[in-house]
Every structure is written in structure tokens, then in C-alpha cells.
Amino acid sequence: MAAMSALLVLAGPAAAQDVATVEDVALVQFNLDVVFFMLAAGLVFWMQAGFSMLETGMTRSKNAANIMMKNMADACFGIIAYFLLGFGLMYGASAGGFIGTDTFALSAGSYSELGLYGGDSFLAADFIFQAVFAATAATIVSGAVAGRMKFSGYLIVTLLMTTLIYPIVGHWKWGGGWLDSLGFYDFAGSTLVHMTGGVAALVIAGILGPRIGKFAKDGKPRAIPGHSMPLATLGMFALFWGWFGFNGGSVLAADGALVGPVLLTTTLAGCAGGGTAMVYTWLRYGKPDIGMTINGVLAGLVGITAGADQVGAIAALVIGTIAGVLVALAVPAVDRLGIDDAVGAFSVHGVNGAWGTLAVGIWANTGEEGLTGLWHGGGAGLLVDQLIGVVAVSAFVAVCAAALAFALKATNLLRVSEAEEIEGLDIHEHGMYGYPEAALGASAYPGGPVTAPTGEVAVSLPAADARSEEPV
Numbered sequence: 017m018a019a020m021s022a023l024l025v026l027a028g029p030a031a032a033q034d035v036a037t038v039e040d041v042a043l044v045q046f047n048l049d050v051v052f053f054m055l056a057a058g059l060v061f062w063m064q065a066g067f068s069m070l071e072t073g074m075t076r077s078k079n080a081a082n083i084m085m086k087n088m089a090d091a092c093f094g095i096i097a098y099f100l101l102g103f104g105l106m107y108g109a110s111a112g113g114f115i116g117t118d119t120f121a122l123s124a125g126s127y128s129e130l131g132l133y134g135g136d137s138f139l140a141a142d143f144i145f146q147a148v149f150a151a152t153a154a155t156i157v158s159g160a161v162a163g164r165m166k167f168s169g170y171l172i173v174t175l176l177m178t179t180l181i182y183p184i185v186g187h188w189k190w191g192g193g194w195l196d197s198l199g200f201y202d203f204a205g206s207t208l209v210h211m212t213g214g215v216a217a218l219v220i221a222g223i224l225g226p227r228i229g230k231f232a233k234d235g236k237p238r239a240i241p242g243h244s245m246p247l248a249t250l251g252m253f254a255l256f257w258g259w260f261g262f263n264g265g266s267v268l269a270a271d272g273a274l275v276g277p278v279l280l281t282t283t284l285a286g287c288a289g290g291g292t293a294m295v296y297t298w299l300r301y302g303k304p305d306i307g308m309t310i311n312g313v314l315a316g317l318v319g320i321t322a323g324a325d326q327v328g329a330i331a332a333l334v335i336g337t338i339a340g341v342l343v344a345l346a347v348p349a350v351d352r353l354g355i356d357d358a359v360g361a362f363s364v365h366g367v368n369g370a371w372g373t374l375a376v377g378i379w380a381n382t383g384e385e386g387l388t389g390l391w392h393g394g395g396a397g398l399l400v401d402q403l404i405g406v407v408a409v410s411a412f413v414a415v416c417a418a419a420l421a422f423a424l425k426a427t428n429l430l431r432v433s434e435a436e437e438i439e440g441l442d443i444h445e446h447g448m449y450g451y452p453e454a455a456l457g458a459s460a461y462p463g464g465p466v467t468a469p470t471g472e473v474a475v476s477l478p479a480a481d482a483r484s485e486e487p488v
Contacts, residue, residue: 377389
């Protein structure tokens, strides 16, 4: 409807209507921008479904409902928390370039009204787009801690990620804070969203401890296979689709000349990351690994997110290619540290969030705002600014996440009991099974097969190996 309005206002014959005024054009552009925000936010919000499927498929079936519940909590509680507090801390009037101080619950504040017809309507549309980003930053933690973290403790992590940790680092750049003044650049959040979530995931997973059976007595890591690679693959494609809104929407306007190149670099980097991880594992292990290919696609997408609007197509391929190798190297490296990251969240989002941010300092080539990278003769200044941002955000998030995890541990809100972990979080944390028939057999159905003259329903208990965390 907005597009048709634009055609009627701007393309009608002069004899049939008056010449469009500046106000008319501004109104049409405003409507187009709001519809654009709606579509982009919808794509990013769909990434919650992608994370749900990806994390569930890559972990044990006995924790499937728990992972789904955590992702729903990220959306429900995370967005409300961001509305009440996080958005103001991120975009409110800056206190020393460190934190916002107003616009809480979208109240009147220093938020800049964009466009002639902006005001509260544009603020509302912009908030929705920003809020789904906050939920994405929080949900990165979910997969890393899968299978052994208390749901109540995870809710606290979600609330603090969306009200304090992510909004504060976001303010440093996107809220006009000290990193923005420095010259640091992060287009759509390689550092501010993905590395923030990845570092928090690594620290909390490290303090939480590994799943039972993840490491042998000699400390050697052992694989705990996910229960559904088709589900994980579907989740990856859902995330890839959502990334078109994540990066494309970060243009913040319905401007085809700017959005088109962003979608191109995003697609190329994601495909390069997946293809490289596939070939790398094929050459190293003799067979192409499905799980690592999935993570390679996501690594390429994370890597391009900081500079999707600043680099060319060839640079995007290079960034994605390197990301595919980095994630394949990082996953076993994290295992060797003795940290159990169940889905490789840090390797995908943390490592490649940092890589993508630094890549801007190498290949930025638009010349806008002095953004010319080292490769194109811009010197090392931008690369140094990027490095400062990566180190500062990593340090801040790591300290906050460690303090949070130790506080949860001290209050017995961090980890479930050994018995609960072995039997699964679905039944103990939520009172139901994600896959009832797999856990209970015939007894999952009230009208199941009769095995006794009295009409008693057969009860099929889980096999012993299905209840053990020891890899079969």
C-alpha cells in the first residue's frame, strides 16, 4: 500500500493532480520507512525460531522443550525488559559517553525524531527493530549452556543481558557514546550483538561447567551428538533468512541503493563461510561435517555484519572464507580449554564477531566518514579503532557475565542437580517431555497397547543408554 501511494503521489500526470509537495514526499518516505522497519523486524524476530531449531537439533532430545522455553523467554521477557529499561540506557541522553539516561519505556527524552512525520510513530517502529536485536543478543547464550542450567537462572541472564549488558555496549557506538567518538564502526552488530552474546556465553558456560560425560577422565573432550541434524539445518536456513532483515534493515531506511549491496555482501559471506567449513572438514577429517558446515554459514554471516555496507563483493567472499576456517579451528580449541559450549556459540559469534569487526579496518572501501581500510590505503588508524572496540567490549562483557554467573552459583540458581541433568531438563524444569513417545514409549498414549487381562496399559521405560550422558 505504501508503494502504491508513492506511485500515485510521485508518478501521476501533472494534468491530473497537483505537483507533489515536499511534505507529500516526506510522508510517503516515512510510510515506506515504517513498512521497511516492520518487514526487517519481522525477519530478525524470525531468527528466534532459527535459534530454537538450531540449538534443539544440536543437543539432546531430553532437553528440547527446555531450549524452546528459553527462546520464548528471550522474546517475551527480553523485549519487555528492553522496553522498560534497556532502550533508554542504549539511546537516551549520554552520560559521559558510557550510558543513556532517559527515554525509558519510550517516554519523552533525547531520542532524535527522524523525518518530518517522525515523532512517536517512528520511535515506536524503531523500537521494535531495536528490541528484536536485544533478544538476539540474549539468546546466543542459550545454546552454549544447554542441558545443565536452571531455567530460573537463565531468566535472570536474559533480563540482565537485555537491560544492562547489551544496552550499555550498544550505547558506546549506536547511542553516540565514546566508541562512536573514537571512530569505531560496527554496521549491524558483529561486536555489539554477536561478540557480546558470544563472550557472555563462553564465560557463563565456563563457570557453569561441562555436561556430564563431555570430558573423559584424562580431560579429553568427547562428542555428544545432537539428536536432529535436519532440525539444526532448518534452523540455520531460518537464521540466514533472518539475516537479510538483520543487515538489510540496519540501513534504517527504505533506500534500495543502500540495501541492495548490503544484501549481496551478506549472502556471499554466508555462503563462503559454509562452503569453506565444509571443504575444510572434508580435507581434515575425510568427510564433510554437517554441524561444522552449519556453523560455518553462521560464522560467515556474523563476520560480514560489521561491514556489510562498507566492503565490496570480493572482500565479502574473503571475510566469509576466513570465518569458515576460524570457526572450524575455534570449536576444538574451546574444547581443549575444558569449556563445554554445546553448540559452538562462542566460536561462531564471539570469534567471528571480533574477526568481522577487525575486517572493517582492513577492507572498508566506501570513503564515508573516513572509513577506508588498510587494504585500500587508509592506513592502520581504523584498524586500531576497531581493535580498541573489540577489546573494550570483550572485557566489559566478560566481567559482567562472570559476576552474574558467580552470583547465580552462590545462590544455587546456576546448575541443575546431576539426577536432573541425566534424566533431562524437559521433565524436571517444565514437567513435560519435548518428545513424550521417545521418553515414555507406549505409556505416552492413554489408549496404548494392552498387555494384561486387567486392561492395564503397558509402561515402556527408557533404555539405560538413553538415560546416560555417556556417548553411545
